[in-house]
Amino acid sequence: MRFRPTEDQRALRRGVRELLEARCGRDALRARGARIDRALWRELGRAGFFSLRLPEAEGGAGLGLPEAALVFEEAGRVLLPGPLVATHLAAGSVPGAADGTAVVTRVDGGLVPWLEEADVVLGDASGAVPVRSVDPLTPLHRVASGPPGGPEPQAVPPSAVLLTAAEQLGSAGRTLATAVRYAKEREQFGRPIGAFQAVKHLCAGMLVRTELARAAVYAAAVTADPVEIAGAKLLADEAAVQGAGDCLQVHGGMGFTWEAEVHLHLKRAWVRAELGQPAARSEEVLAAAL
Amino acid sequence: MDLACTEEEEAFRAGLRHWLSTALPALPPRPPPGDWPARRAHDRAWQRALYDAGYAGVHWDASPTRRLIFLEETEEAGAPYVGANFVGLLHAGPTIAAEGTPEQRARWLPPILRGDEIWCQGFSEPDAGSDLASLRTRAVRDGDAYVVTGAKVWTSHAEIADWCELLVRTDPEAPRHRGISWLAMPMDAPGVTVRPLRTLAGSTEFAEVFLDEVRVPAANRVGEENDGWRVTMVTLSFERGTAFAGEVVACRRTLAALARTARENGRWDDTVLRRRLGRLNAEFRALWRLVQFNVAEAEATGGVPGAGGSVFKLRYSEARRELYDTAAAVLGPDALDLSRGWTIDRLSSLSYTIAAGTSQIQRNIVAERILGLPKER
Numbered sequence: 001m002r003f004r005p006t007e008d009q010r011a012l013r014r015g016v017r018e019l020l021e022a023r024c025g026r027d028a029l030r031a032r033g034a035r036i037d038r039a040l041w042r043e044l045g046r047a048g049f050f051s052l053r054l055p056e057a058e059g060g061a062g063l064g065l066p067e068a069a070l071v072f073e074e075a076g077r078v079l080l081p082g083p084l085v086a087t088h089l090a091a092g093s094v095p096g097a098a099d100g101t102a103v104v105t106r107v108d109g110g111l112v113p114w115l116e117e118a119d120v121v122l123g124d125a126s127g128a129v130p131v132r133s134v135d136p137l138t139p140l141h142r143v144a145s146g147p148p149g150g151p152e153p154q155a156v157p158p159s160a161v162l163l164t165a166a167e168q169l170g171s172a173g174r175t176l177a178t179a180v181r182y183a184k185e186r187e188q189f190g191r192p193i194g195a196f197q198a199v200k201h202l203c204a205g206m207l208v209r210t211e212l213a214r215a216a217v218y219a220a221a222v223t224a225d226p227v228e229i230a231g232a233k234l235l236a237d238e239a240a241v242q243g244a245g246d247c248l249q250v251h252g253g254m255g256f257t258w259e260a261e262v263h264l265h266l267k268r269a270w271v272r273a274e275l276g277q278p279a280a281r282s283e284e285v286l287a288a289a290l
Numbered sequence: 291m292d293l294a295c296t297e298e299e300e301a302f303r304a305g306l307r308h309w310l311s312t313a314l315p316a317l318p319p320r321p322p323p324g325d326w327p328a329r330r331a332h333d334r335a336w337q338r339a340l341y342d343a344g345y346a347g348v349h350w351d352a353s354p355t356r357r358l359i360f361l362e363e364t365e366e367a368g369a370p371y372v373g374a375n376f377v378g379l380l381h382a383g384p385t386i387a388a389e390g391t392p393e394q395r396a397r398w399l400p401p402i403l404r405g406d407e408i409w410c411q412g413f414s415e416p417d418a419g420s421d422l423a424s425l426r427t428r429a430v431r432d433g434d435a436y437v438v439t440g441a442k443v444w445t446s447h448a449e450i451a452d453w454c455e456l457l458v459r460t461d462p463e464a465p466r467h468r469g470i471s472w473l474a475m476p477m478d479a480p481g482v483t484v485r486p487l488r489t490l491a492g493s494t495e496f497a498e499v500f501l502d503e504v505r506v507p508a509a510n511r512v513g514e515e516n517d518g519w520r521v522t523m524v525t526l527s528f529e530r531g532t533a534f535a536g537e538v539v540a541c542r543r544t545l546a547a548l549a550r551t552a553r554e555n556g557r558w559d560d561t562v563l564r565r566r567l568g569r570l571n572a573e574f575r576a577l578w579r580l581v582q583f584n585v586a587e588a589e590a591t592g593g594v595p596g597a598g599g600s601v602f603k604l605r606y607s608e609a610r611r612e613l614y615d616t617a618a619a620v621l622g623p624d625a626l627d628l629s630r631g632w633t634i635d636r637l638s639s640l641s642y643t644i645a646a647g648t649s650q651i652q653r654n655i656v657a658e659r660i661l662g663l664p665k666e667r
């Protein structure tokens with residue numbers, strides 16, 4: 001059983017992490033706001049972020065969904081903004097997507113993220129109206145969606161669902177690490193708060209959800225099975241949304257500030273949970289497979 | 291990152307599958323839970339069949355991947371799990387294999403593998419549960435034997451066991467963890483009294499074991515005197531590692547049966563219930579992937595299952611309870627009928643967050659050993 005990232009995959013992950021950490025520091029992220037940094041987008045293109053899965057003959061790296069999942073996990077960890085999944089998926093079909101000279105977005109359920117910043121919009125965005133987005137780093141538009149409970153008219157492909165789940169996984173890992181670090185530093189009653197069992201058990205719960213989501217996301221990346229992908233999305237959404245909420249709780253009053261990073265993770269996790277197959281649809285897919 | 295098995299592993303799977311298809315039809319039906327002599331005979335016969343076919347030692351010497359294939363295929367085929375052989379195969383055996391002398395290994399391991407001898411685990415005491423290191427059962431050296439006095443509790447399979455892996459205090463003056471020794475105690479020794487305890491499911495799965503000046507040969511001590519705590523930790527990591535992995539496969543079969551029943555009785559049309567079943571599908575698929583991930587980790591690092599087992603156990607024990615609560619929602623009023631198998635299973639599922647270390651203790655382990663948070667004391 002070789003169900004662990006290989007040496008090459010770990011090297012890829014390290015490289016992406018270094019690149020993103022240099023570019024997505026806290027201040028850079030906030031200064032940019034809901035705008036796409038075109039220079040960074042092209043740099044991502046040069047680094048192969050979008051063309052990763054294209055054949056080498058077409059200028060890609062010829063890699064697969066597992067590698068893409070690892071890369072998107074890193075993107076989620078640092079809150080990298082922009083329609084990353086849509087542009088990545090368009091690399092083989094929309095000119096400029098592969099090398100990061102074009103920004104591609106997609107109508108996803110009843111939402112269109114980054115509509116005004118995008119060069120190309122996939123799907124029917126006619127009549128889209130702007131939303132005051134809950135996530136300050138993700139502009140959103142609404143389009144009319146189908147009847148409630150009916151089939152999603154503008155559903156996204158399974159690989160997009162999987163990569164969105166991978167971003168959620170990265171976010172869950174980050175909020176866990178942030179909570180644990182704070183729990184070791186912050187002292188009350190003369191002890192690090194992480195010595196208190198109530199705090200300890202919150203953190204343990206975060207780890208359990210994250211590790212279960214990791215196994216689900218990595219396995220779904222290997223099998224590319226739509227049912228397994230639905231399960232990965234469901235569990236990664238849970239890990240990201242609840243993880244951010246628990247991280248906030250561990251930070252006390254500090255967690256409720258605009259200043260702290262945790263609200264950005266929570267809000268992005270809410271957005272991603274709605275994109276690329278929300279929980280109710282994932283559950284229906286999984287139920288139908290029983 | 292890959293889920294494929296090697297050719298040899300696939301050959302192992304194919305051979306096992308073929309053998310199961312011939313061996314299982316010959317197996318007599320499972321005896322009722324209350325008939326202990328019959329259960330003992332049944333579980334021994336199955337272990338003997340595994341032995342004759344060359345599969346008895348899979349839990350000990352096969353690679354983690356083969357162990358997983360074994361669990362997957364036997365569960366998939368509906369074969370019995372370890373049953374009364376649990377402690378011998380998954381606790382005492384591995385401990386003796388790792389820590390015993392050549393004579394001890396020769397004495398105890400072959401009968402475990404053949405299914406000849408049944409073991410039980412005498413760790414917990416009335417005043418030492420989660421805080422196992424506070425155990426008080428005393429063992430005083432007298433010539434070439436220990437004289438053991440005390441009480442053990444929640445001892446599973448004690449009624450039918452031949453041997454007990456027993457934790458005793460050999461040095462009451464030493465710091466708690468350093469005065470404990472590990473003994474193999476024959477259950478028919480004079481002074482051993484077993485009083486079965488009835489569980490909430492109605493049957494007597496575990497017992498109280500009273501020890502009144504029981505003489506246990508010193509040669510039955512595994513590991514050094516007063517080093518029993520370390521010896522025990524070896525055993526516990528086996529228990530939390532892959533001991534429950536096969537049950538995930540069984541849970542997935544139960545889930546499929548639940549969905550069938552819900553479609554038949556109309557409850558499938560209840561959106562909330564249907565989605566709950568869908569979520570459980572995600573849960574048990576992912577738990578199986580987590581097992582595979584942990585196995586790959588163990589294989590790569592060459593170690594015994596580590597704290598990753600606690601992560602798995604935490605989530606699995608909760609998922610199992612949710613599975614049978616959902617079964618009750620599917621059954622409706624029939625969930626109150628004890629002649630429904632799922633009703634008994636629902637009751638049994640309540641032990642999973644307690645046995646083999648409670649969920650609270652597992653969370654402490656995860657927080658302190660994996661996340662490095664400060665110790666409580």
Ligand SMILES: Cc1cc2nc3c(=O)[nH]c(=O)nc-3n(C[C@H](O)[C@H](O)[C@H](O)COP(=O)(O)OP(=O)(O)OC[C@H]3O[C@@H](n4cnc5c(N)ncnc54)[C@H](O)[C@@H]3O)c2cc1C
Nearest residue numbers: 411412413414419420444445446641644645646647648650
């Ligand atoms: C079905 C079953 C089979 C078993 N089989 C065996 C067997 O064969 N051999 C054997 O030796 N034992 C066996 N056990 C015993 C099992 O290991 C213990 O029940 C378990 O370790 C808990 O100990 P306890 O029952 O004394 O509960 P306690 O330790 O008294 O715990 C009571 C409650 O307090 C909580 N608690 C305790 N300490 C802490 C802490 N530090 N932090 C937070 N919460 C805490 C616990 O989580 C629990 O909720 C079995 C138990 C069951 C249910």
